[in-house]
Amino acid sequence: xxxxxxxxxxxxxxxxxxxxxxxxxxxxxxxxxxxxxxxxxxxxxxxxxxxxxxxxxxxxxxxxxxxxxxxxxxxxxxxxxxxxxxxxxxxxxxxxxxxxxxxxxxxxxxxxxxxxxxxxxxxxxxxxxxxxxxxxxxxxxxxxxxxxxxxxxxxxxxxxxxxxxxxxxxxxxxxxxxxxxxxxxxxxxxxxxxxxxxx
Amino acid sequence: xxxxxxxxxxxxxxxxxxxxxxxxxxxxxxxxxxxxxxxxxxxxxxxxxxxxxxxxxxxxxxxxxxxxxxxxxxxxxxxxxxxxxxxxxxxxxxxxxxxxxxxxxxxxxxxxxxx
Numbered sequence: 001x002x003x004x005x006x007x008x009x010x011x012x013x014x015x016x017x018x019x020x021x022x023x024x025x026x027x028x029x030x031x032x033x034x035x036x037x038x039x040x041x042x043x044x045x046x047x048x049x050x051x052x053x054x055x056x057x058x059x060x061x062x063x064x065x066x067x068x069x070x071x072x073x074x075x076x077x078x079x080x081x082x083x084x085x086x087x088x089x090x091x092x093x094x095x096x097x098x099x100x101x102x103x104x105x106x107x108x109x110x111x112x113x114x115x116x117x118x119x120x121x122x123x124x125x126x127x128x129x130x131x132x133x134x135x136x137x138x139x140x141x142x143x144x145x146x147x148x149x150x151x152x153x154x155x156x157x158x159x160x161x162x163x164x165x166x167x168x169x170x171x172x173x174x175x176x177x178x179x180x181x182x183x184x185x186x187x188x189x190x191x192x193x194x195x196x197x198x199x
Numbered sequence: 200x201x202x203x204x205x206x207x208x209x210x211x212x213x214x215x216x217x218x219x220x221x222x223x224x225x226x227x228x229x230x231x232x233x234x235x236x237x238x239x240x241x242x243x244x245x246x247x248x249x250x251x252x253x254x255x256x257x258x259x260x261x262x263x264x265x266x267x268x269x270x271x272x273x274x275x276x277x278x279x280x281x282x283x284x285x286x287x288x289x290x291x292x293x294x295x296x297x298x299x300x301x302x303x304x305x306x307x308x309x310x311x312x313x314x
Contacts, residue, residue, distance in 0.1 A: 007295025011270060012248045018266035020259070028260040033214045033253075037235070037245075040252050042268035058248040065273070078247055084226045110295025144224050145251060149258045153265045177276055177291035 008067035008114040009167070009175050011055035013076070014042055015156050043176065052165030053172060054156040062123035065109055066116040068095060073166045074152065077137075081125050086142040088151050090163070091116070097136045211235040211245070220254040228254065239284060246272055 020028075028036065038044055047053070056074045059066055066075060068091045075094060077087040098117045101107050107115040120131040142148050155162045167175075211233055222228040231250045234242050252269040259265045276293035279285055 010294035014268040016266050020263040034212045042270050060247045084229045145254045149255050179289040
């Protein structure tokens with residue numbers, strides 16, 4: 001049995017254009033931190049099937065692969081080198097800036113053709129002049145999470161926004177890796193032994 | 200490999216709801232270290248994408264617009280619990296890997312991963 005799970009389509013974060021009611025906001029304010037944490041998990045809370053989703057790749061360390069996507073999507077770099085900053089850019093912008101892979105050391109891992117090269121010295125600054133690719137990324141610097149929120153929300157508005165939705169919640173369900181043979185499960189409160197006795 | 204976040208003593212369930220994940224700048228935002236207990240009782244440090252999503256949703260709740268979700272890091276899919284907790288047949292594959300099922304001599308299913 002062969003199944004291919006697309007690596008380039010798998011995001012680290014998702015954005016949904018959700019409008020909060022006053023009840024939602026009150027609920028959020030009274031929730032414990034752990035309740036909020038579980039509500040933010042995309043695997044625990046699958047969305048209605050036709051919900052448009054905006055995929056965001058979060059690149060937090062040097063070996064984390066960055067992928068191009070067929071539909072333009074957002075990429076966040078979080079680097080702690082010298083002064084910690086975020087960079088918010090799109091895959092199309094990155095394609096224009098980053099150099100192709102060296103022929104002697106091509107991209108590795110799943111889906112190597114869709115992998116983008118790393119910005120040089122993003123994770124480790126060396127002596128000498130700053131590489132041009134890193135200078136070109138300067139306009140995409142974001143100083144705080146507050147600005148990051150404003151930028152993502154401004155771009156990801158359905159129909160009128162700059163960004164198109166990457167996929168729907170139905171497609172996300174296919175992308176997420178799952179067990180090959182899911183088991184039927186056991187009714188709550190029943191131990192496996194009891195379940196077989198009753199049957 | 201992802202640099203493993205050291206498990207800090209600050210647990211997610213001990214933080215009062217009024218405490219904010221949102222920090223004024225990226226330096227403080229990226230320095231957040233909080234741990235949580237998973238379903239098996241193991242302590243794990245929250246990765247940066249999860250703490251960032253928590254901070255972004257605090258702003259979203261204030262402004263009443265947008266909601267962010269996190270998914271497990273790609274690296275997280277490759278680690279598995281022992282066979283006692285997670286039988287081989289129930290293991291999900293990492294994104295981007297082709298799953299090939301082979302039966303060995305004992306008749307036990309064995310999974311091999313290829314790029």
